[in-house]
Amino acid sequence: MSVNVIEALIFASPSPIAVKRLTEISGLNQKEIEHRIKQLNESYEKENRTFRIRYVAGGYQFFTLPAMSPFIKKLFQKRSQPHLTQAALEVLAIIAIMQPVTKPVIDTIRHIDSRYLVVSLLEKGLITVKGRDKSPGKPFLYGTTFKFLQLFGLKDIDELPKAEELEQFFENSHNYAIDQDQ
Amino acid sequence: MIDFDLDEMNALDHRCRVKLEQFEGPLDLLLYLIKKDEIDIYDIPIVYVTQQYIDYLNLMKKINLDIAGEYLVMAATLLEIKSKMLLPKPTFTEEGEEEEDPRDELVAMLMEYQKYKNVAELLRNKASEESEYYIKGSFPEISYKPEESVLSPMSFYDLIKLAYEILEEPKKEVPNILREGIDIEERIDFVINIMKAEQKLQFVELFNERPTPVMLVATFIAVLELVRRHNLRLKQFTQFGSIWLYLIENK
Numbered sequence: 557m558s559v560n561v562i563e564a565l566i567f568a569s570p571s572p573i574a575v576k577r578l579t580e581i582s583g584l585n586q587k588e589i590e591h592r593i594k595q596l597n598e599s600y601e602k603e604n605r606t607f608r609i610r611y612v613a614g615g616y617q618f619f620t621l622p623a624m625s626p627f628i629k630k631l632f633q634k635r636s637q638p639h640l641t642q643a644a645l646e647v648l649a650i651i652a653i654m655q656p657v658t659k660p661v662i663d664t665i666r667h668i669d670s671r672y673l674v675v676s677l678l679e680k681g682l683i684t685v686k687g688r689d690k691s692p693g694k695p696f697l698y699g700t701t702f703k704f705l706q707l708f709g710l711k712d713i714d715e716l717p718k719a720e721e722l723e724q725f726f727e728n729s730h731n732y733a734i735d736q737d738q
Numbered sequence: 739m740i741d742f743d744l745d746e747m748n749a750l751d752h753r754c755r756v757k758l759e760q761f762e763g764p765l766d767l768l769l770y771l772i773k774k775d776e777i778d779i780y781d782i783p784i785v786y787v788t789q790q791y792i793d794y795l796n797l798m799k800k801i802n803l804d805i806a807g808e809y810l811v812m813a814a815t816l817l818e819i820k821s822k823m824l825l826p827k828p829t830f831t832e833e834g835e836e837e838e839d840p841r842d843e844l845v846a847m848l849m850e851y852q853k854y855k856n857v858a859e860l861l862r863n864k865a866s867e868e869s870e871y872y873i874k875g876s877f878p879e880i881s882y883k884p885e886e887s888v889l890s891p892m893s894f895y896d897l898i899k900l901a902y903e904i905l906e907e908p909k910k911e912v913p914n915i916l917r918e919g920i921d922i923e924e925r926i927d928f929v930i931n932i933m934k935a936e937q938k939l940q941f942v943e944l945f946n947e948r949p950t951p952v953m954l955v956a957t958f959i960a961v962l963e964l965v966r967r968h969n970l971r972l973k974q975f976t977q978f979g980s981i982w983l984y985l986i987e988n989k
Contacts, residue, residue, distance in 0.1 A: 567874070607874065622870030640865075642858065643762040649857035665851055668763030668808045708861055709868030716860075722853040 562592045563609075572615025613705035614712055638680045638707070647673040648682060652704070653719050656686040656697035674698065682707065764812035765851040767794060772848070779848060782841055784823055788816040819844060920952055925960035930969060933985040941981040 561582050566573055578589050593616065597608050610619050620628055640648065647670050650662050662670045677683045678698075686699040700713060710716065717725040761767040771790045772779055792813055798805055822840035932944060944957055961983065964970040971984040 610871065612868075618874035619871040620874075622867075625870040625872065628872045640862075645858035645861055646762060646854055649854045649861055652861070653854065653857055665854060666763050667765045667812065667847065667851070668806060707868065708864040709871065710864070716857070722857065723849075726853065726856045 562589060563596055566593075566609055566616045567618060569615075569617070572611075572613050572617045574615045578616070610709075611711050612709050613702055638682070640680075643670075644673050644676060648677055648700075648704070651677070651683050651698050652700050652713070652716055653722065655699035655713075656689075657699075658689045658691070658695040658697055660691075660695060763806075764809045765848060766855075767791065767809070768812070768844075769848060769852060769855070779845060782845070784816065784820050784841060788813075788820050791816055815844065920956045922956055922960055922963065925956050926963055929957065929960050929964060929983075933964075933970065933983060937985050939983045941983060944983075 562578060562584070565578060565581060575586050575589055579585060582589070584592070593609050600608055606624050607618050607620050609616050612619075646666060647662055650665055651657055654661065659670060659674055662674070674683070678685075680703075681701055682704045683698045684701050685696045687697045688694045689697050704710075705712065761770065768787070768791060771777075771787055771794070772782065775786075775790075777783065777787070795805055795809055795813060798809075819840045929944060933939060936943075941958075941961065944961075945953070949957070961970060961972070965972055968986055971986055973982045973984065974980070975982070
């Protein structure tokens with residue numbers, strides 16, 4: 557019974573539905589909800605269904621499986637994903653890790669002016685102004701948005717490593733800096 | 739400062755023959771150079787790298803790429819490190835005190851930047867993975883592909899009615915566009931006849947209604963022709979004023 561309630565709520569919700577909301581409505585606690593969703597996904601798998609429930613950008617949503625993407629792509633005129641250049645990704649990476657962060661700090665790390673990239677990311681809705689810094693000139697502080705989490709399939713911003721963890725994070729992965737993979 | 743003759747340098751060595759890639763800034767270019775030659779980032783051969791860096795700037799300049807000021811600042815930094823490295827080390831260093839390498843700051847900058855390049859790469863991979871998942875439901879920002887057919891659903895009776903309307907539609911009259919015949923001789927006769935009656939006349943008075951441009955030009959040419967034949971005399975008393983026509987009586 558409750559399994560079905562959770563399924564219906566996630567199915568009907570137009571946006572990611574947070575665990576908190578599911579708890580309020582269903583009366584189940586977080587652990588129970590997570591267990592039910594696991595059960596649901598297992599049953600979808602057993603029945604060869606083409607979708608799963610995933611936790612992205614702070615809530616649960618139905619997604620079709622990657623294997624279906626070649627067909628679904630044909631349904632849409634254009635990809636829902638904005639095109640990001642290498643430079644834009646770098647700026648976005650700095651903002652994502654260091655947020656809230658000012659443009660001067662971004663410029664210092666990249667050693668080149670990032671003004672147009674910041675504007676472009678603002679326009680794409682991937683970053684937003686989170687306030688103003690106390691430093692001279694009171695520059696804007698930038699941070700990432702909900703749309704950012706969705707675009708990169710992140711549960712929340714804590715899924716990314718912290719600035720001070722970066723070195724170790726990449727040391728343990730194949731992405732590490734100066735391995736000559738180019 | 740960094741203005742060398744590139745061709746001359748090319749003749750000297752082949753270091754300039756490198757594929758020009760797009761760089762996102764001076765640090766990006768430096769990292770590229772370091773990776774390209776598999777250089778140990780903690781022991782950068784500063785003379786060699788500086789030369790490579792400057793070669794690149796010249797190459798970029800040569801193909802008319804805009805070189806941002808930041809690239810030049812980095813060139814200056816590299817040259818400064820290079821000159822510091824060339825200076826003899828102080829003979830008296832306090833024991834135990836580690837000597838500072840002029841390259842340290844540069845290495846720190848490169849490492850810091852590389853970390854975020856790694857994050858960018860991580861994000862790129864994440865976005866690519868995520869793009870294979872489609873969220874259930876519709877999104878206003880996504881436009882659907884237009885369906886193959888542009889026809890809208892229509893009943894048989896709608897179709898009949900439409901066919902009837904098309905068949906019954908009165909044929910629209912195609913306006914007959916006449917070609918304006920311009921005959922200067924005819925205009926000459928016309929002008930001379932009027933002038934014989936009037937003796938003197940303003941040019942505009944030759945027309946009783948708004949003349950077409952072609953008519954106006956043809957009449958004006960006719961007037962000029964009559965002037966040439968000494969049948970008419972023209973007078974204009976003020977600039978842009980009325981043109982007066984006077985008949986010259988036949989001798």
